[in-house]
Amino acid sequence: MFFDGMEKLTVLELNEVRMLQLPPSLANLVNLRMLCLNECQLEDITILKDLKNNLEVLSLRGSDIKALPSEIGQLTQLRLLDLRDCNKLSKIPQGVISNLSRLEELYILDSFVQWEDATANKERSNVSLDELRKLTQLTTLHIHIPNAMLLPKDICFENLIRFIISMGESFDSFEYQSSTRMFKLVGVPFRDEFNVLLERAEVLHLEKVEGLQKVTFPALEQLNIYGLPKLTEIWDRKLPPPESFKELWDLSIWSCKKLVNVGLSNMPRQLPKLRALYVAYCQELKVVVLENGEENEKAENNTNTILFPQLTGLALLHLESLKSFCTSRSERQSLFTSQVAFPALEVLTIWELHNIIEIWDKQILIASEKESKSFCQLKDIEVSNCEKLVQVVQFNMLPRLQNLKKFNVDNCPRMEVIVSEKEKEEGTTTNDIIVFSQLTTLNLFELVSLKSFYNWPTRYEAQPLFNHQVAFPVLEDLKLQKLPNMIEIWDRQLLIASEKESKSFCQLKDMKVSNCEKLVHIVQFNMLPRLQNLKKFNVDNCPRMEAIVSEKEKEEGTPRNDIIMFSQLTTLNLSKLVSLKSFYNWPTRSKAQPLFNQQV
Structure with missing residues (x-):
């Protein structure tokens, strides 16, 4: 056997x-x-x-x-x-x-x-x-x-040390963490027996729960508040017991339509370990942080800054009434003012904030010592569907964004530039070079009013997307989609390179251009030496495009028999280009040209 x-x-x-x-x-x-x-x-x-x-x-x-x-x-x-x-x-x-x-x-x-x-x-x-x-x-x-x-x-749950308990609705697979104490209530009336679970939970999901009373949460690490339609405030105006929420690092609030704020100006003291804040679909939310009386009195004397020292991730999504992150005394509706600072923030996501006119207030640039490092660790910015936004960042804010690696801007119908023109100061010039020294990914999508990446002073109405005052030395991924006003991607002056910008775009590996109706070519011949690391090249649905590479400009005494070489290119997709005549628009007497000639 x-x-x-x-x-x-x-x-x-x-x-x-x-x-x-x-x-x-x-x-x-x-x-x-x-x-x-x-x-x-x-x-x-x-x-x-x-x-x-x-x-x-x-x-x-x-x-x-x-x-x-x-x-x-x-x-x-x-x-x-x-x-x-x-x-x-x-x-x-x-x-x-x-x-x-x-x-x-x-x-x-x-x-x-x-x-x-x-x-x-x-x-x-x-x-x-x-x-x-x-x-x-x-x-x-x-x-x-x-x-x-x-x-x-x-x-009785009193003896439980480790638990994963869900009632009404089970945990989704993405909700499972390494935590050993998780509690989820969905559509369940609250009972006194649940208090011990709330107090011990490290991950807590409450949705459509009635009868919730005051309780402390000394071990809570993650808090998800979803679908509480009658909720107007989360925390009492007084500080909770000191042991409550001291371990909370992840706070998500979703679909609380009557919520008017997330917390008061003492919120960083309430949540000293907060690293991630996610707020979405709260229709009546006007500010994230509301100044209370005592803090407001100090703010009048400009003696305090609301500091979120450990916050690394912030997402504000579909908040149609939001006017500012913190109560602002400015008539202009800036999302972030000098009243709040984020020295550790790495990821910022902004979707559908219809009332926001600008992201950063100009006063934030006159920085106190405490807030001088605010936003300096930012690595990833995504801005989408903000209909009143006309630019993402002021020129003077750029020194704080030198750690930026990913930059996505999508569907902002009034946006004319990504970076606004530098304010003129006596004795200064306007030929500063903007360098995004760490940026590897840039996506610009459905910006119907966009004229240029940087609004530099020029006599011409039509501007290239990138002029000689913007440099991207490590950019690897560039996607440009639905930019109807763009007539040219790179300025001809870019080719007369300063030392600082001579390596701009030289690390580009993946490029996609789609639905840019006024674009007649992608790149000038003289720009090609910078694109020798390009591996993927996609061009789609640009109805006026006649050539991918434009003809080399004539120079006295030089021949026109240069060979165009894309030495690293492994993928090339050309789709729905109804006016395309040739990959390279080379001089010929014949109207009909092959797509690839002997110079490519």
Whole structure:
């Protein structure tokens, strides 16, 4: 027999094995303490009852077992039972769970949801949640309860140290973190028994919960507030108990339509470890941080700055009433003023803020020592669907953005420039070079009013997108889509390069140009030496484009037989270019030209 002579075996793992019936010799393993049958094809496991004297750990995780036999209730020495990912499990007989009185760890999650009502006047065939009350030594519980009405009134979670508990709606896969204490309530009336879970939870998801009372959260690390339509404020105007929220680092607020602010100016003191703040779809939110009386009095004397010292990620999405991040006394509606500072911020995402006219107030540039490093760690900016925004950043703000690596601007219909013209100061010139020294990715999409990246002084109405005053020495990915006013990508003056900008665009590897209706060519011949690292080149739906590379400008005494070489190019896509005559517009007497001639 298979297990004969193995009586001293204490641990056995038989994972990913097909065993419709466990071998009878398994009963001989009288000293077995741990048995793992993970991801096995199982039918009859009744024989496990013979291991009742010593078996302490039983894992059936991921197996296809459909019913747990009642004999499992005889394993009274069990300390751990793992039924996670048993997606076919539909029956756990009444009394099995309650018999396992020494159980310390129970893992079920949403593998089993057929809990029966213990109060119903009918004979039950399946387990009820009432049996959990018998597990007085339970310290770890992973369970999903689809109907909280099935939970007994005097259930006690006091002994739980580790838990993943969801009621009403299970955790989505993306919500699972490395945390060992997670609690989710969706559409469930709040009960006093839940207080201990709220206080101990590190990840908390509350959605459509009624009856929530004041409670402290000393261990809470992540807080998700979703779909609370009557919520107007999150925190009391007084500071909560000092032990509450001290560990919170991730705060997400979604679809709270009556919420008017996220917190007061004491918010950084309330949430000293806050690293990520996400606010979306709150229609009446006017400010994120509201100044209260005491703080407002100090602000009048310009003696305080609201500092978020650890915040690295900030997303403000679909906030149609938002006027400013912090209460502003300025008539001009700037998202960020000198009243607030973010010295550690790395990712900034802004979508559909219809009232914002500018992102950074001009006063922020007259920086105090505390805020002089605000935004200096910014690596990723995304601005989308801000209909009143006419530029992203003022020229004088650029020194703070030298760590920027990704820059995305999308669908801002009034935006004319990305960087506004430098304000004239007495004794200064306007020929400064703008260098984005770390920027590797730039996407400009559906900017119907965009005239140029930088609004530099010129006599001409038509401007190239990039002029000689803008440099991108490490840019690798450039995407330009739906820019109807763009007639030229690179200025001819760019080719007369200063030392600072001579390497601009030289690291470009991936370029896509799409739906730019006035563009007649992509690149001038003289620009090609800078594009020798280009690997992917996509041009799509530019109806007036006649050539990808424009003809070389005539220079006295020079021939025109230069060879155009794209030495690194591996992918070239040309699509829907109805006016395209040739890849390179070379001089010829013939009207008909091949796409690729001998000079490419």
